[in-house]
Amino acid sequence: MKDSVFKILSNEKIAKNTYECILEGDISDVKAPGQFVNIKLDGFYLRRPISVCDAEDGKLTIIYKVVGEGTEAMAKAAVGDEWLTLTGLGNGYDTSPSGDYPLLIGGGAGVPPMYMLCKKLIFEGKHPTVILGFNTKDEVFYKEKFTNLGAKVIVxxxxxxxxxxxxxxNVMPSCEYTYFYTCGPEPMLKAVYEVSVTSGQLSFEERMGCGFGACMGCSCKTKYGNKRICRDGPVLTKEEIIW
Amino acid sequence: MANTKVNLCGITLDNPIIPASGTFGFGYEFAELYDINVLGTFSFKGTTLEPRFGNPTPRIAECASGMLNAVGLQNPGVDKVISEELPKLRRVFNKPVMANVSGFSIHEYVETVRRLDGEGDIGWFEVNISCPNVHGGGMSFGTSPEMAEQVTRAVRKVTDKPIIIKLSPNVTDIVSIAKACEAGGADGVSLINTLLGMRIDIKRRRPIIANKTGGFSGPAIKPVAVRMIYQVYEAVKIPIVGMGGARSAEDVIELMLAGATAVEIGAENLVNPYACRDIIEALPSVMEKYGINNLSEIIGGAH
Structure with missing residues (x-):
């Protein structure tokens, strides 16, 4: 975990209510796909936890959906603006149990962490299939980006x-896979959990206070005891989840 | 050379900065960020006799200049605190620590303190009679002078360590409760705990927090804290640990001028994990700016 200043290189709308922001800064503490950063915005007391879409060559990419006052302010930020950002938060996805044919399932604002994960799995010589779920055409983003990585993509x-x-x-039963990874709204996670035929990892969302394990604001019960979504998660394994 | 030392109930603190209970865990998360031995001390996560999961989520809501929380005293219970948390804490902190305890009956307060009393690294007990986020206990002990005095007397019997009673601002007369604690044998009082509040999600038309209400903390509550510390200082002889919205060395000085011997930093730790270290580093130069050589000399200086 590291607190440092990131400078906005670009902040563009890429789909309905959805923005891609590329930031320049110290990404040395981003250790795994599925981790998140916590951004301090002027005029807001608590930071905004946002999942990491990509981190490479000193650049951090985040994709966020405008859902409230904080993300609205983020959408208005200009190139050159700076955000104090805590990086390296959360456990992230573990690629070691993936097998050769992992299935990645991202829903809406849960798509971004799948990108860095997909990149890592391909780098490791695996053959991921990616299912991207959206409500409607206007909300779709990153389909080509995943295809360009070399993944099989189904929207x-x-x-x-x-x-x-x-x-x-509805798409999952037609896919053959060795393991699954998912991120998205909780009803989707639960549906994926129920339909899945292998083990897997699911990334959860919760309102957070600190984002680094101090306040117990985002606790949940698991089969292996109480966990903090921000620190012990946001990624939980299929086996430990209690719905 | 600025002297930041203060004496809290017979124990000297290198400086008056104390991370508040519930915002600092058992210390070791923050020890990954900086050497927490720079702190005066810290008040560890509120501990109860039995393990508690706490309230359902969402437990957090943001407000202008502050936040609501309704964690509900999540903790592993006193026995696990002794067997698992304190050994981990000892590896990163070598000063006396403040043990924050809570309960749902006088028996629970007494038994929790009794079990912790043998732990040598506990310097003080901070007895929380003011948690607004639990039902059937916590704050109900802190809203009546009689109950506050009873809890204090009962805990007094099982420990010789200093007892600091943590008071609620959600009362008509905090002074009478502070006086009752003093009469019951308390060595100090700490104030203020969070102010009871609520926020409503206007899309869903329901309270944001699952518990409906939560405790309001952050910079917005500082004037309430300053006022209450000021009033209590005039009414009791025992030291006051002040807290409420402090996030800078200037705020610490303000709370001390109102009457605080030491100052707890709460919500700010969640926004800036380096907050306490930053305040401690800033203190000497801010003291110099305001012509303060000995920090302990300004306690109650506004009266």
């Missing part, structure tokens, strides 16, 4: 405006 939209009509869980 599903709830209204069928692009890709397969339905939820990510």
């Amino acid at each position: 599903a939209t709830a209204d069928g405006s692009v890709g397969v009509k339905g939820f990510v869980t």
